[in-house]
Amino acid sequence: MRRPLHFLFCLALAGCAWGPGQGFAVVEPTVRVAYEAQPARNAGDGYQKLASDYQVRLDSASMRLDGIELIAISGGSGGAFDPANPPPRYSLCHGGHCHRDDGALIPYEQIAAEMGGGGGSSTVVTLPVEEPINLLAPETRAVGCQPECALPQTQVSQGRWGIKTLRLEGTVRDGRVPPRIASERRFVLDRMPGLNDAPVAVLTSQVDLPSDRENPPEAKVALRLVLTAQLFDTVDWSTLAQNQDGVVDFGNPANAKALEAVLEQLARISPQAEVTRG
Template identity: 50%
Template sequence: MRVRLLLPLLLLTGCALDAGEGFAVLEPSLRAAYTSPASREVGDGYQRLSSDFQMKLTTARVRLDRIELLGRAGGGGPTSFDPANPPPGYSICHNGHCDRDDGAQVPYEEVEAELSGGGSAASTVATLAVGELDLLVPETRALECEPDCELPQLTVSSGRWTITALRLEGSVRDARSPPRFSGERPFQLELTASGAQAEPVAVLTGTLDVPSDREHAPRVLLDLALELTPASFDPVDWSAATPDINGIVDLNHPDNTATRTQLLKSITELAPQAEVKRETR
């Protein structure tokens, strides 16, 4: 997980743990936003993509159902597991699992355990409920832990972010000459996972290294960040998408399955960020 502080994050107050109260206490917060570097800006609200298309987002909403913090008793620090680069023996990693060469679908935490030396799989030590997020209106939100923010002796080694709804709206245009299509094309995408057994829209993952023991300061200020940037739209071939009779590219339409798959794969490869601070009180 890349460590980067986007803006000053909200820190909560707390106190040091007394003996027997636990080994660490989490104080988590989340900042979510769509951001674009100045080098991408081309005016009129559009951002430059590596494909020479230009894109403007007018809606970017997600429902981040939960962030599960995974840990292992006596576990070490972060592993080299990166879903965007599947380890040997796996073809692709997406939506919380990796496709193994023998056809099995292996959860991220089991792949991580395998890379850590074959130890037991990490388990959920705390779940952070989030909810609806408007990425075009950045906010920092304090989060609560279930069942508790006090941790036993273990190491929090990763986080699993489950997105159950995604809504994107905007427009694209082509900066090439001659253009692959003329004018501006509005686009829209709306996906929702409904029902307890429904597959999430996307599952993100990232490594952490948060020991919960007597050797580190017990108060853990865990500032998490989810950042969507124009880079997630770079792989999309917008010229291959088919507009409807109104000229709108509806990415939910079966004719645009390939374009939708390109975009969702890129979003699934987003790397959540974290800033970890330890304090005694």
């Protein structure tokens, strides 16, 4: 009875390492996304201080994700990579990463691996997050896997988050005396996919998830993304156009630079990944 029972146990785990080099992991992913107030930025009445001395309060905040990819990066020599002369699709290399044309900030080592002939990056599994997320009432969600949660032998080293939509509504006021804006102002940022359904932003994070024969197969992967008021740190609110109702709309072409500044701050956020083997 030993062999049949072992076979059934392997089926329950969605995979087994039957021969040399055939490692595996079975992931149980959860996702949590939130906008969090920081105690050091507390300005009272729900407002958060900005680096510019303006203060913002969010009254509603929601996001849709275009899935989360868990990625393996193949090694390569990377000797030809020069941050001052990045390859096609990349620009503005600084601080250890380059901007890719889809909005992602890609680490130097990943670009070097792609250029070094090591095969670049490959998606091992995609975690769909289909329902909209209320950032002010966050919850931890169990999510599924595509094509499956049983992974092949590999080393997952990166997570890639595609943000499909982002909507933020709130109020801004000035913390200086005299104030640069006369009173509180309502604002709205409603960002949808761009041309060719391009995501609003693509975030990358480090993940340490070996899928091999050396670790227990069960792997709980807790993925977290935290947004803060830092998103608005570089915005000069006194220069932004208001609509006829006195609302600052980041979608107004006159406010394009401010929108770009917020999205740049968003793209710099690195989600967290905690892997627990059981």
